Amino acid sequence: MKPRVYVTRKLPDDVIERLAQTCHVRMWESEEEAVPRDVFIEELKAADGALTMLTEQIDRSVLEAAPNLRVISQMAVGYNNIDLATATARKVAVVNTPGVLTETTADLTFALLMAVARRIPEAERFVKEGKWKTWAPLLLTGADVHGATLGILGLGRIGEAVAKRARGFDMTVHYYSRTRKPDVEEKLGVQYRSFDEVIATSDFLCVLMPYTKETYQLIGREAFAKMKPSCRLINTGRGEIVDEEALYDALVQGEIAGAGLDVFTEEPISTDHPLLQLPQVVALPHIGSASVATRMTMAHMAVDHLVAALQGKAPKAQLNPEVLTS
Template sequence: MTASIYVTRKLPDPIIQKLSAHFHVKMWEEEDAVVPREVLSKEIEEADGLLCLLTDQIDREVISKAKNLKVISNLAVGYNNIDIDAASQKGIVVTNTPGVLTETTADLTFALLMTAARRVTEASDFLRSGQWGAWSPMQLTGQDIYGATIGIIGLGRIAEALVRRAKGFDMRVLYHNRTRKLDKEKELDIEYADLQSLLKESDFVCILVPYHPELHHMIGKNEFALMKKEAILVNTARGGLVDEAALFDALKQNQILAAGLDVFEEEPVPLDHPLLTLPNVVTLPHIGSASVNTRLKMASLAAENVTNVLHGKEPITPVNKKEKSSI
């Protein structure tokens, strides 16, 4: 009997064609809508494989519905949307798509840093709204990037790629990680710092750690109080790592200068979210890995993972046995 796979979002035709050559594939056809929970719960009952997105909450209740499920292939690096313990208890392999999006996400992280520092969005809006009159010496002045100090929280693949970009701008690089990496310090010419020191000394603070409950709101009121008034926060990791109410207050009270955000606690972010009202916040709709080539590579890897498991082979990138946190 042919194994069945449920795909929770419409994927490119070549990916689906490859899967369909071996399996019965059923797919949620709405490109811009999350599969309803009741539909997901029903479809997972008989599926042998699930190819899902970060926006799909695969919690214990949903997993309990599965009768034949052998693999959950997450089309993302992060996997906090999946109850790993519940999956492991049922013998379900969980996989993700690391590596293939490293450089693309690092590009976007540095782009957010530069956009916030040089007030690119503000300047564009200024011009388009007809406010550009006479040239003024201090009009829309921002912060220098070249030679500044960047503090990176986490030191995984994306963080290392960001370091390489920062070094191209002759930046001093501080990092904080749960485990100090002496080999990387020498290789990348970076300095380890405890979190408080990193926050105090950095002109730019970039968050690049996976989300886990113990790291919820790791950057909040107390952390913003430590940062420079000219500091800029960049988050391309997960929204829950930052206390958004505290960030709003820090920006309004001029405790820090600006922020660049690709992620939010609630996604899609509500249009009445307070942070969207601030001109010194650059906001993006979670597009860190959004290049054509990278998204195709991610989808291909997710498909390979589910294919391998259903064919009795080892997955390429399993996560069940990974450590809980990299900070």
């Protein structure tokens, strides 16, 4: 008998057809709306495996309602929506899709940096709203990217890829990371600095750290007070790392010059959120990995990991390897 799996968002037919070759598949049939929690819990009661998104909160109550669940395959790199400790205790293997979105997310990070620096969304609205009447010497002037200092918080794969892009703009790159990377320093010419030094010297500050208890609201009032008034913050890491109330105050009070945000503490962010009222904020709907090629690769990888784990094999991306190795 084929194992039963539940897919929490509608995926392309070819992805589901591959999964259906080895599994009995049930799927939430919406591309845009997340599966309601009560439906998700009900579906998991009979499921051996689940292919999930970041939008599902898989906490203790969900896991305890799924007695047959053996595998959670998440179509994302992040997994802070999953109670990993409880999953491990219940011998549920948890896998994700790392590595495939590095370059795509780095592209988006740099695009967001450019958009904030040169006020591109503001300029587009200016034209479309019929406000462009003549050329003016200081009309919508922004900040130069070439030759500026870029600070990177978290020099993982994406941070390294962003640093590579910065070389093409002759930027000076400083970074802070839990682990110093001498090989990357030599290869890319980036310079390790303390956290305080990075935030104090950056013209552009990219937040690419993972979300942990230690990084929760790490970028708060104390950090903003140390930044240049000309600094522009770019967050494509995790929304919880930035204190959004402190960010709003820093922007209004002129402690920093702008922000480009692809992630937020609560997603989707409310349309009446104070940050969205500021013209110097460029806000995106968490599209860091949103290229067709990358999302398709992620979907197929999630299927591969799900099937392998259901067959008792240990995917390289398993987040709790003790489950399958035991």
